[in-house]
Amino acid sequence: MASLLEYLLNRYADKTATPEEKEELMRLLQDSGNEETVHQVIDRMIAERPVAHEMPEKTAQAVLQAIFEAEETPVVNMNTTPVRQMPYWRIAAAAVVLLMVTAGGLVWMNYNSKTQVAVNLKNDVAPGGNKAVLTLADGSTIVLDNEKNGVLAQEGNAKVVKLKNGQLVYAKADDGSADANAPVPYNTLSTPKGGQYNIELPDGSKVWLNAASSITYPTAFNAKERKVQVTGEAYFEVAKLVTANDGKRIPFIVDILASRNNLPSTGGARGGLGQVQVLGTHFNINAYDDEVAVKTTLLEGKVKFVGKADSLLLAPGQQAVAAKQLSINESPDVNQVMAWKNGVFHFENADIKTVMRQVSRWYDVEVVYKRSLDNDDPLFFEVTRNTNLSDVLRVLNLAGGARYSILDKKVIVQ
Template sequence: MASLLEYLLNRYADKTATPEEKSALMRLLQESSNEKTVQQVLDKMIAERPVTHEMPEKTAQAVLQAIFEAEETPVVNIDTAPKRRMPYWRIAAAAVVLLMVTAGGLVWMNNNSQTQVAEAKIKNDVAPGGNKAVLTLADGSTIVLDNEKNGVVAQEGNAKVVKLKNGQLMYAKSDEQAADVNAPIAYNTLSTPKGGQYNIELPDGSKVWLNAASSITYPTAFDATERKVQVTGEAYFEVAKLVTVKDGKRVPFVVDIKNKENGRDLGQVQVLGTHFNINAYDDETAVKTTLLEGKVKFVGKADSILLAPGQQAVASKKLSINETPDVSQVMAWKNGLFHFENADIKTVMRQVSRWYDVEVVYKRSLDNDDPLFFEVTRNTNLSDVLRVLNLAGGARYTIQDKKVIVQ
């Protein structure tokens, strides 16, 4: 029976299961006589990708039912006759596993979720974002990096601009014979569009990951007194340690945070050797700087905050500190995930809009919607994300051209 169960699960995951096979899989997951075998198979699958959040019992059957209905397959009725069935928590685990193997994600239903889950209406589909960026050189010329071959794409001052594989850009020193010691420092800007992301290694060895609709402006060579860059949108930094040759003092690293639309100053991060994330999108309510490792100081208009690892500076109308931010949610984008816990639909859809370069239109009030708890890979089509979001919150979604309609 174990081999049959694994076969049916794999058939379903590959989207090759027939309606009869889906019905057989549902029956196997429910029959109490199969509980031990089902448990062994599910434990094996869960061990490969641990499930740490439980799904409430009252929604387990509805979610499992919705999974089978997600592609307009014939409804598989769940037998409600008064005979012993497998515990609901086990059916919930089955639902979670099915979501993992089919949509690449994990959904956690909250206690107030509706028992009836609406179907996501997908008329058109949108591919996920990818490694896309535009490099603006010191003379104002631009290079669309996703169209360029790997290798040297430009010469800026005494630095060669090199495109590497997998969406990476780096700056390498020119040969000493070609270097001009009197050449002025050139500034470049790396910008990602909606639906784009990119990774850059700065001239000092610091690494920066740009999320969609973001930018970083930086010199092509840093001097010995200060390293300063400007960012818009969202970026994750791993700052390299750099000390002066003369006295061995650390060279400061400073990040000026700018409003993308009007260039207004939103704050400054003074780095003392660290890993941190800055979220400063124009459409968010606050600028958030989250520290993962080391130490940084966030400087606002009137005051400043010194952060320790695991803390977050929140700059809105006033500057405050979040002692316990959800770091996994903050870093989800860099790890290739959408990850939300207790999030409202507009927060979720802002990220979806940036990554898939779509407009979101709301056709109903969202005042009474339950908070959302879900995780799904960003490396999937928009329809798959909406399917998981649909299960997590019960809303209806339609894709029309480059718009997502929330109904």
């Protein structure tokens, strides 16, 4: 059993475990007869893996102890040493999360008061979902989460259609009623805090919007270029499009705007934070006003990030970071970048304020800090976004040890 457990823990820690392997690992962890073997295997794995992060003994023991202090599992006596380095303690955090996350959602766990850090609840908060507002060319708006599936409007030569899966698409109108010489209308799709949405643009490119984000686009692209404007965070899968005459690729350009301005218009990049010139690719843009930098992460293909003074050409797996200066991150954590689109919160070596900014956007809550966070340990955890706020805070308790309260759409960190 020890060899199987070690194999499954390694697969999970390396993010290669199948759903079936995750379920089998959870079963083994919850079996009351396995606690001693689990402890020994984790200790051996920690000793064998290279140092990635040193975790204070007190926090490390609390995390490991919490794994075994669910009501379903007897407590395991943990031997301590004066100074113990936890070089890859995410293995332990993974075990915690596995006990909590299943294919159907979150499994409630009640922890022994010796290691529990309280979550005081006045009002729990449900997770965000598919919510967005479509602003048409005439300024009228459609709240998409309230609309039935089907044709919502006609903009120029395009019909705006909401599909059964909630996706927004643009289909060419077949009645020929639109004026072919009229200017191409522009639409804006915007998500609130607590919302996300995905759209297929008129050229077939697909875009996923995270919470508190927007994209402005024409309802039909011309033969010279395809240009859109975004605020907040968006993931793009750009369709390859070439001209009919000479087969040249039609450029796809993303202007990145500051979301604190009014909704972008066709008049140019007001408050522009940069531009992404696309050569056929999959990439993510994070440009929230409350983040310290605009980050463009390339997953596939090739893009050029153009800043105010200089530019960078990205290869897959690289990230352009535009702050006071433009720089390149050669090895960003792609799992962390793409976690929001994959429906999870995923953090490695993150500070509490970075985590809480994402929590604030997804649950539409205000975060209030009642103490200094300068000496807090970095956070390592993963949990589904499709769960109530209180459940996320319970995982945060295990990962970092802060105290949280939910009161009137506010999270109090103390």
